[in-house]
Amino acid sequence: MKFDADREASGLAAPGIRELEDGWLQVKIPLPYSLKWVNAYLLPEDGGWTLIDPGLRTPEAIKVWLETLGAKGIGWSRISRIVLTHHHPDHYGLAGWFQEYTGAPVWISEAAEQAAERLWGDGETFSGQLTEAFLQHGLPDELANDMRVHLHGFRERVSPRPITFHRLSAGTSFRMGGREWESIGGEGHAPGHLSFYDRQRRNLICGDQVLPDISPNIGWMPDADPDPLGSYLHSLRTMQALEVDRAFPGHRDPFGNFHVRVQELLAHHERRLDKMMAWIGSNPVTSFDVCEGLFGTRLREQTHQLRFALAETIAHLVLLERREMLQRSGDGDSQIRYSRE
Numbered sequence: 001m002k003f004d005a006d007r008e009a010s011g012l013a014a015p016g017i018r019e020l021e022d023g024w025l026q027v028k029i030p031l032p033y034s035l036k037w038v039n040a041y042l043l044p045e046d047g048g049w050t051l052i053d054p055g056l057r058t059p060e061a062i063k064v065w066l067e068t069l070g071a072k073g074i075g076w077s078r079i080s081r082i083v084l085t086h087h088h089p090d091h092y093g094l095a096g097w098f099q100e101y102t103g104a105p106v107w108i109s110e111a112a113e114q115a116a117e118r119l120w121g122d123g124e125t126f127s128g129q130l131t132e133a134f135l136q137h138g139l140p141d142e143l144a145n146d147m148r149v150h151l152h153g154f155r156e157r158v159s160p161r162p163i164t165f166h167r168l169s170a171g172t173s174f175r176m177g178g179r180e181w182e183s184i185g186g187e188g189h190a191p192g193h194l195s196f197y198d199r200q201r202r203n204l205i206c207g208d209q210v211l212p213d214i215s216p217n218i219g220w221m222p223d224a225d226p227d228p229l230g231s232y233l234h235s236l237r238t239m240q241a242l243e244v245d246r247a248f249p250g251h252r253d254p255f256g257n258f259h260v261r262v263q264e265l266l267a268h269h270e271r272r273l274d275k276m277m278a279w280i281g282s283n284p285v286t287s288f289d290v291c292e293g294l295f296g297t298r299l300r301e302q303t304h305q306l307r308f309a310l311a312e313t314i315a316h317l318v319l320l321e322r323r324e325m326l327q328r329s330g331d332g333d334s335q336i337r338y339s340r341e
């Protein structure tokens with residue numbers, strides 16, 4: 001059964017559409033978070049459009065899409081393909097909704113598809129696993145239930161999920177918008193994240209791997225990449241080899257000076273690591289202690305922001321341990337703590 005999209009979208013904000021080169025459209029899809037919006041891109045094809053990262057499923061987002069498609073005269077049947085840079089709900093959430101209306105195939109990397117299944121598939125256990133891991137890293141017991149509820153609540157914002165996927169792989173060529181794109185792998189922000197590089201035009205659709213003005217969240221998760229920040233920094237250094245004149249990010253607006261921005265992100269994380277080292281003394285502290293010490297106690301009332309901040313704090317502490325700058329104690333049933341060696 002199809003969704004009553006007109007009913008879901010009634011009385012909400014007008015879309016933000018920006019016309020880009022080669023007939024592309026940048027569509028700003030609203031988010032109920034501090035990021036404000038996620039960028040979806042529509043690339044014209046012969047007789048249709050490729051849609052990249054349609055956004056989180058909310059009534060506001062559906063309203064924007066209905067108005068955008070109507071304003072541009074794009075019928076459902078003209079959405080010929082849906083491409084996802086990664087599985088995070090603000091990019092993935094409306095993929096199944098669009099597939100239901102359009103019948104278009106959804107393209108994603110295998111690792112990203114598996115991550116989405118882990119988070120939102122039938123019998124999902126990730127919300128409990130992450131909350132338990134956070135408790136081991138010092139999350140106070142009184143905040144645990146709110147964290148579980150918050151994590152579980154994303155399922156409705158990615159529903160319905162796509163029925164079928166087509167696989168994309170890093171290092172392969174992929175044709176979109178009448179041009180050949182190289183699929184560029186990048187780890188750290190999300191498993192199996194893909195950017196798309198047009199070597200001839202020197203354009204990069206970079207998802208969340210490189211963002212202007214803000215740093216992508218690099219968060220640790222249980223039973224996943226054991227060193228996500230190390231993976232992210234390695235991915236950034238690899239991407240420095242790309243000659244990019246124009247980057248099209250998942251958040252904020254398209255930007256130039258790509259290599260400068262990569263250097264800024266590398267420097268940002270080194271400063272964060274230095275700041276953590278300066279805060280930590282010889283007495284063992286939990287990741288939650290460090291998180292509150294750096295970001296403040298206000299996060300206790302902002303579960304969404306606390307999740308990102310604590311996961312990113314753990315990722316930085318893990319890298320400091322791997323660099324042999326911190327010593328880790330505790331495991332199993334005891335809390336994990338870090339101290340200077």
